Amino acid sequence: MLEIKDLRAGIEDREILKGINLDIKPGEVHAIMGPNGSGKSTLASVLAGKQDYEVTGGSVTFEGKDLLELAPEERAGEGIFLSFQYPVEIPGLSTTNFMKTAVNEIRKYRGQEELDAVSFLKKMKEKMALVEIDQSMLSRSLNEGFSGGEKKRNEIFQMAMLEPKLAILDETDSGLDIDAIRIVANGVNKLRTPENGILVITHYQRLLDYIIPDFVHVLYNGRIVKSGTKELAYELEERGYDFIKSELA
Ligand code: ADP
Ligand code: MG
Ligand code: MG
DSSP: OEEEEEEEEEETTEEEEEEEEEEEOTTOEEEEEOOTTSSHHHHHHHHHTOTTOEEEEEEEEETTEEGGGSOHHHHHHHTEEEEOSSOOOEEEEEHHHHHHHHHHHHHHHTTOOOOOHHHHHHHHHHHHHHTTOOGGGGGSEETTTOOHHHHHHHHHHHHHHHOOSEEEEEOTTSOOOHHHHHHHHHHHHHHOOSSOEEEEEOSOSGGGGTSOOSEEEEEETTEEEEEEOHHHHHHHHHHOTHHHHHHHO
């Protein structure tokens, strides 16, 4: 589904990702962990197509297509969802209208007709129940004055509405409290099907108690230096990232 080969990327003259290799197959949940500054968010940004970063080598294919050639909206159209640590606030744009536009843009990209009002509302209700979102939140301006937990809920709601094939969640540094962890985990776990892939980026093992990954990778200094199963996350929690450093030395 997603194939990352020797991906190199950086900013200005600095290389941050120094040859990343990662394969995600349908149905798999992968977690990327690693100390601060190792390049986790850079990887998420490069996959999202953020302009700030320059890709200097390697390739990323999604279902056989060259992802790096696609604009961020096209990546969404192909079925990739990326969550970010600090969602944008858009005064004057309600969550409902934002969602309507987002859902229909993806449908248009896929050559599908716009959802009619009844089907759209039905979908909204179904997904709202899934993330236990309050109806009143939907008429408020997108993310404006939302608490951290509400933003998180809204983000997972967006993910549920867009029904991505591959969800990439960068939860690093976001200081998820226990409610936010539960929201993220519920949303992600409901997305788990034999067809979908999920990439969870996290600094802490705690989230992985709720989203049990099939594979755990350690990103350190721009490279994946160790891969394993969920046991690796426990080992990291217990021993800290220093043991990786000493193993590498
Ligand atoms: P992580 O998410 O693992 O904490 P990041 O991907 O945020 O790591 O950062 C990796 C390294 O790249 C850090 O040293 C960081 O300072 C640097 N970096 C990331 N983004 C930028 C940027 N926009 N400008 C300058 N340096 C950056
Ligand atoms: Mg960081
Ligand atoms: Mg980060």
